[in-house]
Amino acid sequence: MEIRKATGIVLYSRRSGEADVTARIFTREHGKRTFVFKGLKKSKTRPQSAAEPGTVLDLVYYFHENRDYQVVNELKVASRRERVHDSLARIYHLYYMLELIDRTTGTGDPAVPLYELLAAALDRLSSSPHTVSLSVFFTLHLMRMHGILPDLAACGECGRRDYDRFALDFRHFRVVCASCAQQHARGRKLMSAILRDYLARAPSTRFDEMAHDAPPEDELTDLLFFLALFVENYFRMELKSKGVLFMRAAE
Numbered sequence: 666m667e668i669r670k671a672t673g674i675v676l677y678s679r680r681s682g683e684a685d686v687t688a689r690i691f692t693r694e695h696g697k698r699t700f701v702f703k704g705l706k707k708s709k710t711r712p713q714s715a716a717e718p719g720t721v722l723d724l725v726y727y728f729h730e731n732r733d734y735q736v737v738n739e740l741k742v743a744s745r746r747e748r749v750h751d752s753l754a755r756i757y758h759l760y761y762m763l764e765l766i767d768r769t770t771g772t773g774d775p776a777v778p779l780y781e782l783l784a785a786a787l788d789r790l791s792s793s794p795h796t797v798s799l800s801v802f803f804t805l806h807l808m809r810m811h812g813i814l815p816d817l818a819a820c821g822e823c824g825r826r827d828y829d830r831f832a833l834d835f836r837h838f839r840v841v842c843a844s845c846a847q848q849h850a851r852g853r854k855l856m857s858a859i860l861r862d863y864l865a866r867a868p869s870t871r872f873d874e875m876a877h878d879a880p881p882e883d884e885l886t887d888l889l890f891f892l893a894l895f896v897e898n899y900f901r902m903e904l905k906s907k908g909v910l911f912m913r914a915a916e
């Protein structure tokens with residue numbers, strides 16, 4: 666048994682028993698772990714927001730190797746980014762990003778770059794109006810870090826890279842140039858060359874350097890849906906947050 670310190674972001678939490686809260690937290694130092702906050706629900710000194718998804722916590726706990734969960738001794742809310750909770754759209758994107766991390770990482774996997782990605786994304790979520798672009802950007806970089814980002818700059822059918830308009834082929838998870846789309850992805854909506862440029866730049870560019878208002882919003886939404894399906898298919902799971910995110914987009 667050793668005393669550990671960690672900084673982490675709450676991915677998911679639920680009440681357990683009378684007054685305890687169990688939370689999955691993505692820590693910078695030790696990856697994803699499950700923690701129990703004893704008596705949090707009845708505590709007058711500990712903030713209730715400590716266990717809310719998206720909250721960043723500084724933790725002190727005794728680490729037990731063979732236990733499924735760790736008991737938190739001390740906690741401090743490092744930041745909560747109040748503005749994220751101001752709008753439903755932001756909350757949906759927050760839950761999407763947290764779930765994406767939760768469902769694609771294993772317990773204790775070392776994950777500093779992923780942690781940095783999530784922390785930066787939560788920062789932008791509280792300040793940027795481009796929430797759909799942020800989730801697209803987040804998904805692309807998460808895929809890159811997991812080593813599963815396919816070559817989206819080449820037509821998946823003929824391989825050419827100098828196409829203008831293209832279709833998203835949801836069945837085979839690839840992009841298809843306009844002329845191949847006529848033969849192989851009939852009926853698919855054609856995306857603009859502006860989205861192609863966005864897609865080519867995003868994996869190697871900082872979020873703040875992207876022109877988020879350049880691609881039409883409906884194309885970005887289609888792209889986000891495409892990427893979310895890709896990740897679901899790859900990890901053989903279903904993202905619960907996806908439903909509400911796209912039900913909203915379809916309104």
Ligand SMILES: [Zn+2]
Nearest residue numbers: 820823842845
């Ligand atoms: Zn082609």
